[in-house]
Amino acid sequence: MFKRTSSRNGTLNKGARMQEAAVSSSFNNIGVSPRTPRHGMEEDDLELSLLREDERQQAANGLGTEDRRDDSPSHPMSSEDKRAMALLCVLYLIQGVPLGLALGSIPFILREQLSYSQLATFALSGYPYSLKLLWSPIVDSVFFPSVGRRKSWIIPMQVIVGSIMLYLSLNVQVLMDDAKNHVNELTFLFTSLVFFSATQDIAVDGWALTLLSPDSLSYASTCQTIGLNTGFFASFTVFLAFNSEAFATKWGVPHLTLSAYLKFWSVMSYVVSLWLLAFKKERKEALSDVDMSITAVYKQIWAICKLRHIQLLIVVHLFAKVGFAANEAATSLKMVEKGFQREDLAIAVLIDFPFQIIGGWLAANWSRGSFPLRPWLHAFWPRLGFALMSTLIVYYFPKPPISMGFFVFLIIQTVLSSFASTVQFVGISAFHTRVSDPLIGGTYMTLLNTFTNMGGTWPKWFILKGVDLFSVATCQVKEASSQLVTKAAECVSEQGKEACTALKGECVTETDGYYIVSAICMLFGVVFLVLYIMPTVRKLQELPTSAWRVKMS
Known part of the structure; x- marks a missing residue:
């Protein structure tokens, strides 16, 4: 039967060991253990100035020997840790597949049939x-003891994800062929797919803290980066390329349908679930007297959210990505609208994938030491610059077919822009892993990552709606007996486009709302970065690790 834990289990024991030995890193240099202060107690007093009186007292009580230890020497990775890393990569990869479909491929395929407002509805699936x-x-508190704390959630979630993908594989062609009448059904199915993948992610994040040894814990983010990115790109760029009949004909490869792709990953989800159930045993976690019931964990989250510095970090996360949100939500769709082939876009992003891995490795080195957020902060300016460049590319996009020189330019721009994005992702992941309390590892990491993800998700609906809202397009109909052109109706909504088609007219865009939305986002991004993010982040990363913890009763 299900069990609600009333203890902090083996995660606490792991956490205690992690606090006694700093974690070395080869990919992200992410350490959960507290960092060593550079200038003694005087600097800690200065760092605590950001807190309220009660928070300063609580943090001061935690400033003991654990915040003063030097980093322990790293040890060679054991074969058990290598196998654990491989397993984590596979689990994260399975999560990345539905995300790549819901946030990548499907919107591109649907763009030919749906307006930006309808795409905004589908964007809710993320x-x-x-x-x-x-x-x-x-997820952190309820589980089957006989199965394991994390496997109790990972296995059923993967089975459900596999079942939804199997159902989609049997019905997706009918839904996609008449997408404008099935937007709500498609949104529901892919929202469900993402929901169960997100639930699995909570369990995998928590399992990583106990699956890996303390000396190898920093590799958890490495597994997440490799697994999620591989799954996402497989479902986005690779699938879009092989789904294109033109690409298949040009390169002599089989044409991959969405139905066949979904069936393949459905089977993979079932296979991995069966392997976990039959062959992978989860370590039994020791019990303790700390209350880890569902109610207690929710109270812990609320206590964490009441911390002054957590509130500042939440504001940073919720608005940090607005500056380049229009670029990420609409630029690629606009390029395809202007004639850029989907398979060419897929090739460009596919070439970019190895550079993302390299970028993550470099960012890991830059995130070492006492300032893990420094690369995250520095990468803001390049990302804003590339957002501006992307807007200009859309504006001056040449009529197809595009030249090889322009295609190479797009690839370079994509690689550099993605590099800056990867630097930010690794930098913020390093910071989150460093300050998260391993006692509620899955929940604490989820708390911080929730606001990071939300900062990139909530603007998308408004941006896609805004593109249509600020756009001005009319249906121009030529008189049969003369060259006279008549403006018949608006041509932004799907109803207007259908009416224009019925009149045998042509939709002519007079004002493209994409440029207005992009300008608003970039202007906000620059102002918010200079006036709020830069001064706030520099203070936050100076705080001792103990200031981010809340003692559980």
């Missing part, structure tokens, strides 16, 4: 990944 904090305490 929201569960940003809201998983709401049910993460349940």
